[in-house]
Amino acid sequence: xxxxxxTPKHLVMGMTNKKSLKCEQHMGHRAMYWYKQKAxxxxxLMFVYSYEKLSINESVPSRFSPECPxxxxxxxxxxxxxxxxxxxxxxxxxxxxxxxYGYTFGSGTRLTVV
Amino acid sequence: xxxxxxxxAALSVPxxxxxxxxxxxxxxAIYNLQWFRQDPGKGLTSLLLIQSSQxxxxxxxxxxxxxxxxxxxxxxxxxxxxxxSATYLCAVRPAGANNLFFGTGTRLTVIx
Numbered sequence: 001x002x003x004x005x006x007t008p009k010h011l012v013m014g015m016t017n018k019k020s021l022k023c024e025q026h027m028g029h030r031a032m033y034w035y036k037q038k039a040x041x042x043x044x045l046m047f048v049y050s051y052e053k054l055s056i057n058e059s060v061p062s063r064f065s066p067e068c069p070x071x072x073x074x075x076x077x078x079x080x081x082x083x084x085x086x087x088x089x090x091x092x093x094x095x096x097x098x099x100x101y102g103y104t105f106g107s108g109t110r111l112t113v114v
Numbered sequence: 115x116x117x118x119x120x121x122x123a124a125l126s127v128p129x130x131x132x133x134x135x136x137x138x139x140x141x142x143a144i145y146n147l148q149w150f151r152q153d154p155g156k157g158l159t160s161l162l163l164i165q166s167s168q169x170x171x172x173x174x175x176x177x178x179x180x181x182x183x184x185x186x187x188x189x190x191x192x193x194x195x196x197x198x199s200a201t202y203l204c205a206v207r208p209a210g211a212n213n214l215f216f217g218t219g220t221r222l223t224v225i226x
Contacts (some may be wrong), residue, residue: 005156031212042203043158050212084123096212100165102148102215103205107157112197 001026004106006091012112015081021109023074023091030096032074033103034066037088049074050096080111116208120217127194128225132148134218135189137204142182145207148214149178149189152201161202166209176188194224 004025005053022031031050035043046057049068063085064076074091091106117140127133137147146165152159162171162178164187168180177190187204200219205214 033213042218043214048212056213059174090154092158094212100146102146102160102163104160105150105158108155110155 006106029093
């Protein structure tokens with residue numbers, strides 16, 4: 001399996017809702033990432049998990065809460081989002097410690113906040 | 115902080131043409147550089163990965179080069195096809211960092 005799987009593919013939520021995005025990989029990668037991408041812009045890093053521990057938080061608002069229950073799974077919990085949080089959310093993974101390896105991205109979750 | 119720039123922002127070519135996409139970065143201390151393809155509203159598909167010690171990588175009709183000292187990379191696409199139409203992103207992994215810095219992308223349209 002050489003894929004990163006993200007679910008759901010599309011999500012519409014109200015500003016008072018709580019929802020979660022899910023990301024899964026079975027490549028044995030030990031680093032996992034959340035990126036946010038607005039239309040016609042490059043992806044921007046949100047969080048990095050290394051060996052199931054949060055190693056980078058790019059000053060992301062607390063209404064975004066990441067979780068890494070195990071080495072294959074990464075969640076992003078959403079609560080009280082704003083319309084400007086509407087974007088494509090991308091998950092990626094890479095072999096931790098393998099500086100010569102590239103990143104593998106999922107197909108993304110298109111989030112719309114109404 | 116690493117800054118990555120891609121030129122041109124958009125490119126339109128007739129089918130069959132060879133083309134070059136450019137990527138430049140400000141800090142030459144990198145582990146590697148990766149080229150991605152992104153179709154509208156979709157995720158990123160990795161095309162080529164070049165290590166800092168390498169000069170080029172090839173995959174099918176794609177060839178990527180890296181000149182680390184000058185902070186430049188190019189993606190060469192031979193015999194372009196309409197299916198090549200997409201946005202192409204380059205990303206560098208700085209030495210000592212566990213993150214990618216992305217360029218702004220080049221939107222390619224190949225006209226049948």
